[in-house]
Amino acid sequence: MLYEWLAPLADQFQLFNLFNYITFRVGGALMTSMIIAFILGPRMINMLRAKQGKGQPIREDGPEGHIIKKAGTPTMGGLLILLSVVISTLLWGDLHNKFLWVVFFVTVSFGVIGFYDDYLKVSRQNPKGFSGKIKIVLEFTIAAIAVYILTTAFPQSPDGFETGLAIPLLKNFTINLGVFFIPFGCLVIVGASNAVNLTDGLDGLAIVPVMIAAMSFAFIAYLVGNAIFSDYLGVPYVPGSAEVTIFLGAIIGASLGFLWYNAPPAMVFMGDTGSLALGGALGSTAVAVKHEIVLAIIGGLFVLEAVSVIVQVASFKLTGKRVFRMAPIHHHYEKKGWAEPTIVIRFWIIAIILALIGLSTLKLR
Numbered sequence: 218m219l220y221e222w223l224a225p226l227a228d229q230f231q232l233f234n235l236f237n238y239i240t241f242r243v244g245g246a247l248m249t250s251m252i253i254a255f256i257l258g259p260r261m262i263n264m265l266r267a268k269q270g271k272g273q274p275i276r277e278d279g280p281e282g283h284i285i286k287k288a289g290t291p292t293m294g295g296l297l298i299l300l301s302v303v304i305s306t307l308l309w310g311d312l313h314n315k316f317l318w319v320v321f322f323v324t325v326s327f328g329v330i331g332f333y334d335d336y337l338k339v340s341r342q343n344p345k346g347f348s349g350k351i352k353i354v355l356e357f358t359i360a361a362i363a364v365y366i367l368t369t370a371f372p373q374s375p376d377g378f379e380t381g382l383a384i385p386l387l388k389n390f391t392i393n394l395g396v397f398f399i400p401f402g403c404l405v406i407v408g409a410s411n412a413v414n415l416t417d418g419l420d421g422l423a424i425v426p427v428m429i430a431a432m433s434f435a436f437i438a439y440l441v442g443n444a445i446f447s448d449y450l451g452v453p454y455v456p457g458s459a460e461v462t463i464f465l466g467a468i469i470g471a472s473l474g475f476l477w478y479n480a481p482p483a484m485v486f487m488g489d490t491g492s493l494a495l496g497g498a499l500g501s502t503a504v505a506v507k508h509e510i511v512l513a514i515i516g517g518l519f520v521l522e523a524v525s526v527i528v529q530v531a532s533f534k535l536t537g538k539r540v541f542r543m544a545p546i547h548h549h550y551e552k553k554g555w556a557e558p559t560i561v562i563r564f565w566i567i568a569i570i571l572a573l574i575g576l577s578t579l580k581l582r
Contacts, residue, residue: 219245219308239439239459242309246463247470250305254297254474262478262485265291269339290483293335294475295491299328301471306464314460315370319363320501321464326359327410327497331489338488346489356407356497363501364402371455371507378453383507385514385578388451391507405509406500412519413496415526415545420483421476422547422561426518426568427495428472433515433572434502435465440579441506451582453507461502468498481558515575518568522546 220236227234235241269291303325310317334346346352371379380398381391394401417423440446442459475491478484487495496519503512513520525546532540542552550560 218312220311221313239462243435243462243466246305246309246466249308249470250301250467251470251474253301253304254471255477257300258297258474258478258485261297262291262294265293265296265485269293290486292339292486292488293332293490294479294485295328295331295335295487295489295494297478297485298468298471298475298487298491299325299494301474302464302467305467305470309467310463311460314457315366316455316458316505317460317464319366319370320461320498320505323359323363323406323501324464324494324498327356328490328494330355331414331491331493334493335488335490353407356410356493357403360403360406360497360501361399363406364399364504367402367505368398370457381453381507382509383453385508385510386582388582389453391453402504402509405504405512406497408523409500409503409512409516409519410493410496412516412523413499414489414492416519416522416547417487417492418545418547419551419557419561420481421479422564423492423495424472424476424479424487425561425565426516427499428469428476429565429568429572430499430512430516430519431465431468431472433576434499434506434508434512435462435469436576437508437511437579438462438465438502438506441508450579452579455506458506461505464498465502468495481561511575511578514578515572517571517575518564525549 220242223233224236227237303321306317306321312318330352334352338346368379373379376391377393377395378391380395381393382398382401383391413423413427416426438461439459440450441452441455442457442462444454444456447454472495475487479487499512499516503509522545525541526544528540529544532538541549543549547560547564551557
């Protein structure tokens, strides 16, 4: 709203010209969401604790000590993140930008799905929530709507840029997926959402890698949305996509504020409300800026967590044996005796390394 109101007044008041710069508005969105999260955090945590009583139900088959250490901690802390992001984005974003609204739509919609799942878990004191099949169907439906809208927002060309898949390390090269682009985009969004959800199993484990990925994609979105930078780097130019940077800035700020309360020992868990929403935000951003494959690199930690579950389930069903002591893989290391802070910090380091590798693909072409 600030952009809509103040940017047109730049001719009369030079100061308002700042609102025409994405970098300025990213900083404003980041600071706004972070301040909102810091201010509302204690009140929301107290409210969730009062409403939930026993807090989030803990898996009985989880690592020893989890039930004792985590019991009573309120969940649905993702509401704090979503509220901060929504307010900040509406204040600082260009509300006529289609890319911004698509990412906004996916994030909020997935957050609603996660909220309902968390509500059922808390009200029934059952960690299973509601039907996984229904959840997946809803997620794919939302993702399909988002990807379809994005195909209309991309530059239309005879070469099929709107349905093209960009290949890292190759300059201005895309593979036209045609009608398969929509299901592919859905897999990226839904996969990213659930991968972040699986990662959210230890205090602070998911939120920092989400911030790292959001920072990386904020940088990518800014470059992809700039004709000069994208041409110099040989990456696909997507006019208007730079506005997504505002949304990602809001996520970074809200995540910083949330981390204050989620750092070990956590005062609140983000729950599916936060993890599904944040994963959906990363997935839809990757599709919007045509860097889906790079997301698998930058978000490699999330991929590792998801793959560990797939491998564990497949191995047990086929051979009756488990590859890991427990999946997702962060619980495997807990079972091996690693301290929780050790696992969390080492996984953060891995996330940083993967982000640097992913960002290097921008130049190595």
